[in-house]
Amino acid sequence: MQRLSARVATAMRGVRFPILPLSALIIMVIGMGIMQPRATSYIGLQLILRFVLPIIFATLAQLCIITASDIDFGIGPFISLVNCIAATLLGSHPVLCSLLLGAGVAAYGAMGAFIQIRRLPSIVVTLGASFIWLGLALLIMPTPAGSAPNWLGATVHWRPPFLPLPILVGIITAILAQWFFHMSSYGVVLRGLGSAPPSLRDAGWSLVLARSALYALAGLCGVISGLLLTALISSGDANVGTPYTLLSVAAVIVGGTSFTGGVISPIGAVIGAFIMLLTGVLLSFTPISSDWQLSVQGILLLLVLSLRTLSRRPVR
Amino acid sequence: MNGFAARLRENRWAWSFAGALVVWLITVLSAEGRGAGATLTAALGFAAFYVMAGMGQMLVVAAGPGNIDLSIPAVMTLAGYLSIGVMKGDPSMLWLGVVIVLATGGLVGLLNVGLIKIARVPPMVATLSVGFILQSITIAYSKTTTAKPPAALMQFALGRVAGIPWIAIVLILAAATLGLVMSRSVFGRDLLAVGQSERAAYLAGIPIRRITTIVYVASSLLAAITGLLLAAYSGGAALDMSSDFLLMSIAVVVIGGTSITGGRVSAAGIWGASLFLYLMSTMLNVLGLGAGVRYVLTGVIIIAVLALSEDHASA
Numbered sequence: 315m316q317r318l319s320a321r322v323a324t325a326m327r328g329v330r331f332p333i334l335p336l337s338a339l340i341i342m343v344i345g346m347g348i349m350q351p352r353a354t355s356y357i358g359l360q361l362i363l364r365f366v367l368p369i370i371f372a373t374l375a376q377l378c379i380i381t382a383s384d385i386d387f388g389i390g391p392f393i394s395l396v397n398c399i400a401a402t403l404l405g406s407h408p409v410l411c412s413l414l415l416g417a418g419v420a421a422y423g424a425m426g427a428f429i430q431i432r433r434l435p436s437i438v439v440t441l442g443a444s445f446i447w448l449g450l451a452l453l454i455m456p457t458p459a460g461s462a463p464n465w466l467g468a469t470v471h472w473r474p475p476f477l478p479l480p481i482l483v484g485i486i487t488a489i490l491a492q493w494f495f496h497m498s499s500y501g502v503v504l505r506g507l508g509s510a511p512p513s514l515r516d517a518g519w520s521l522v523l524a525r526s527a528l529y530a531l532a533g534l535c536g537v538i539s540g541l542l543l544t545a546l547i548s549s550g551d552a553n554v555g556t557p558y559t560l561l562s563v564a565a566v567i568v569g570g571t572s573f574t575g576g577v578i579s580p581i582g583a584v585i586g587a588f589i590m591l592l593t594g595v596l597l598s599f600t601p602i603s604s605d606w607q608l609s610v611q612g613i614l615l616l617l618v619l620s621l622r623t624l625s626r627r628p629v630r
Numbered sequence: 631m632n633g634f635a636a637r638l639r640e641n642r643w644a645w646s647f648a649g650a651l652v653v654w655l656i657t658v659l660s661a662e663g664r665g666a667g668a669t670l671t672a673a674l675g676f677a678a679f680y681v682m683a684g685m686g687q688m689l690v691v692a693a694g695p696g697n698i699d700l701s702i703p704a705v706m707t708l709a710g711y712l713s714i715g716v717m718k719g720d721p722s723m724l725w726l727g728v729v730i731v732l733a734t735g736g737l738v739g740l741l742n743v744g745l746i747k748i749a750r751v752p753p754m755v756a757t758l759s760v761g762f763i764l765q766s767i768t769i770a771y772s773k774t775t776t777a778k779p780p781a782a783l784m785q786f787a788l789g790r791v792a793g794i795p796w797i798a799i800v801l802i803l804a805a806a807t808l809g810l811v812m813s814r815s816v817f818g819r820d821l822l823a824v825g826q827s828e829r830a831a832y833l834a835g836i837p838i839r840r841i842t843t844i845v846y847v848a849s850s851l852l853a854a855i856t857g858l859l860l861a862a863y864s865g866g867a868a869l870d871m872s873s874d875f876l877l878m879s880i881a882v883v884v885i886g887g888t889s890i891t892g893g894r895v896s897a898a899g900i901w902g903a904s905l906f907l908y909l910m911s912t913m914l915n916v917l918g919l920g921a922g923v924r925y926v927l928t929g930v931i932i933i934a935v936l937a938l939s940e941d942h943a944s945a
Contacts, residue, residue: 385754432937435890437698437754441877442932449925456920560762563755573752605770612762619756620749 332582371539384436388444393555396540401460401550426529491580508576642887643899686849706857735854739847825892
């Protein structure tokens with residue numbers, strides 16, 4: 315017991331709790347409560363927040379990639395592909411469907427190894443891969459169709475006691491991700507890939523394996539995100555995942571993770587996912603047209619990054 | 631043997647033309663020789679748009695690791711909508727349309743540079759976010775306008791002389807000029823130096839900020855002009871008119887032999903790669919394969935070319 319608390323103390327040292335994103339989130343929830351008091355009831359939160367579920371896992375996928383100082387521009391189309399596979403096969407051929415989704419995770423792992431071995435820029439590889447995911451999704455489902463099996467739909471409509479499901483999932487995933495990257499020994503090694511790859515190699519770790527593991531983990535999160543999305547919309551659409559690329563990058567960055575150097579904040583990323591969802595919700599409570607949602611999210615991302623550099627760098 | 635390998639390495643752009651030729655031959659053969667000339671004319675006409683957007687992307691990419699312009703498709707659509715919207719099909723308003731296009735491109739370019747150089751936002755996030763902001767401006771604006779482009783503009787975008795589209799002739803000259811600028815002018819040399827090592831370029835007294843500003847503004851300007859001409863080519867602006875151009879602008883640069891990590895460019899290769907990618911989609915259509923296969927193949931080819939041409943692994 316004492317050993318565990320010592321380990322927690324060690325792990326918490328150097329971890330800055332994402333105070334700024336959390337304050338922003340609380341302010342947004344209060345603002346929502348003032349504009350629409352019923353929105354903050356248990357049922358209101360369950361309904362309004364349920365679309366955060368796929369965003370949380372898309373964000374965790376992006377977090378894994380950004381941990382390696384890379385970026386994934388294909389996560390949105392990958393989520394579409396998972397959605398099309400699940401909407402076509404999960405009900406009728408669950409085994410085949412699981413195999414295909416497993417192949418998707420393996421493909422992500424292979425992509426990571428490939429990027430490491432050939433030293434390729436992740437941005438172009440993932441952008442190229444995004445066309446592969448989109449093409450495969452279109453081959454499976456040229457026009458929106460399909461459905462989610464009942465048991466899958468039931469998972470996202472489950473009402474746990476006390477806390478609405480989206481909040482419960484948010485808390486659990488934040489703790490798990492924080493534990494993995496900051497307390498588990500291999501999680502710490504994986505962060506090393508982003509901050510000091512030469513030291514990692516000199517210490518005897520395989521860089522290929524490490525990047526591959528981060529990418530496979532991202533693929534797994536992408537699969538979960540796609541399944542949750544399928545459960546929510548109960549149909550398949552080859553373009554449905556597109557917005558998740560921007561949402562995931564923005565959520566990770568808004569949550570306090572920096573682009574390079576393996577300095578990440580898993581708790582912040584999950585908070586960022588809620589913030590990105592709430593920008594859309596808050597906008598829908600105002601008379602402003604939802605056409606501007608992309609602008610608001612883009613400006614938010616630029617603002618956070620600009621303020622961060624301005625506050626950190628001394629003026630030259 | 632060594633000399634031959636070295637020559638192939640130096641002339642990477644030639645591969646893109648060879649690829650274009652092979653794909654064209656397959657298309658012509660599978661159509662039993664019919665439409666060989668028409669296919670080529672159409673390819674020259676449409677590839678010119680890829681070339682135009684690709685030249686801007688090439689300049690940005692040449693500025694070194696991390697530099698990339700993801701706002702190109704959004705600039706294209708916005709410039710297309712704004713200019714077609716103010717001209718309302720009236721040829722006497724053509725000047726205003728052109729002014730709007732240049733202003734849009736110039737302002738977006740400066741915004742990108744400001745975010746990258748002053749606010750220190752990584753280029754890909756800066757240009758991506760700017761792109762999303764422009765996209766929602768376009769969506770909001772598109773609800774108020776449906777106009778046809780002026781006839782004179784459409785004639786330029788669609789017209790041809792001796793079977794060769796005007797626009798292709800202009801873009802062949804433009805690419806040749808850009809090639810000369812990159813290899814002969816002080817600006818071109820400076821840009822390649824910045825792309826190879828920003829630190830060394832800084833120590834050599836090269837005005838890095840000015841070079842970066844020029845390439846990002848040039849990229850946005852070219853994208854805006856592409857948007858105007860593409861809108862004229864297709865008889866009006868559409869929200870999805872540039873959806874291919876995010877990947878395509880990068881693909882033609884990479885496949886054409888420009889190094890994605892900067893410092894090495896090929897303007898001729900952009901033409902080869904643009905023809906190759908356009909002819910490949912024609913070939914897949916002729917063979918009866920749909921959009922899905924085309925996307926998958928495009929993605930595979932980009933990654934394969936990237937893996938074969940970037941040899942950092944040995945370094």
